């Protein structure tokens with residue numbers, strides 16, 4: 564029988580296990596001295612084939628698909644390979660014109676999600692190679708893939724996925740970096756820099772967890788609101804989607820995740836004092852694109868304040884602009900754009916958890932949901 568190890572719920576225990584899950588997932592696969600990622604024996608696809616790859620098709624469901632969306636930015640930025648992301652349940656309906664020289668990456672915590680299995684089988688039938696990213700050894704998806712990379716997050720008992728999600732993003736980053744190295748697109752200097760960043764990630768996740776009390780206080784203030792809007796740009800948009808999904812599933816609160824720029828094309832109409840906005844407004848000062856996006860997020864926040872919205876913002880440590888605009892600011896340790904999502908999701912998981920607790924709900928077993936959806 565799994566043990567809660569002193570935590571009141573598995574969800575909270577699993578949120579706090581994320582630093583260890585990341586350490587176990589990342590550290591055995593990298594060499595700090597050489598700056599290399601060692602996953603050839605897990606990828607099990609010839610280097611020639613990886614060099615010839617034309618496209619990556621990521622298929623997954625729910626939270627695993629959100630990891631895939633973050634992975635899309637990683638593959639395109641680091642390995643310069645075009646990456647598409649599909650809902651596994653929709654994959655077959657768009658009759659995907661895929662084939663050899665393409666790679667299907669299938670992400671599933673349980674390894675038994677029926678929609679994801681069906682998408683994997685379709686991709687293989689069309690001649691694509693496949694790599695599974697899963698948390699369960701010898702699961703069906705793992706057994707049917709060419710290559711398997713396990714997330715070493717440990718068993719996830721709570722229905723809401725937390726530690727598997729951050730471990731999935733870490734594996735996706737490792738695969739993008741490996742591809743980039745195989746395709747000779749990453750200098751040794753950049754590799755060493757990324758390896759440093761990866762090594763620092765578990766400790767930064769630990770530091771992020773120190774916002775738990777703030778998240779609990781926020782949940783106490785906000786648990787009676789019926790709707791929330793989560794916004795983020797670029798690689799932060801999948802985090803907004805997952806923050807909203809967590810709130811929906813464990814707290815039964817209606818929440819939408821949206822790309823921040825897209826909010827102007829409709830959702831903005833309903834932003835007012837009854838619709839708190841959760842804005843991911845972190846910034847990597849070493850990244851020009853990130854600075855531009857940050858300025859756009861500042862402008863959005865000003866506009867939503869004028870509309871009366873309550874703003875909960877995630878900002879980078881050291882930032883002194885966001886807190887002046889937002890009603891509440893949670894600070895996240897500095898991290899490069901592609902790795903920041905792994906930290907940013909932590910306060911959003913905690914917020915969803917504490918809202919569910921404040922509402923007296925069965926956090927680990929939300930109504931109408933199961934851990935693995937084994938029927939299409």
Ligand code: F6R
Pocket residue numbers: 624625626627628670671672673674675676679722723724725808809812934935936
């Ligand atoms: C959300 C959640 C679900 C799963 C989805 C896919 O917290 O748990 O959205 O992510 O059902 O499950 P796996 O990853 O097992 O394929």
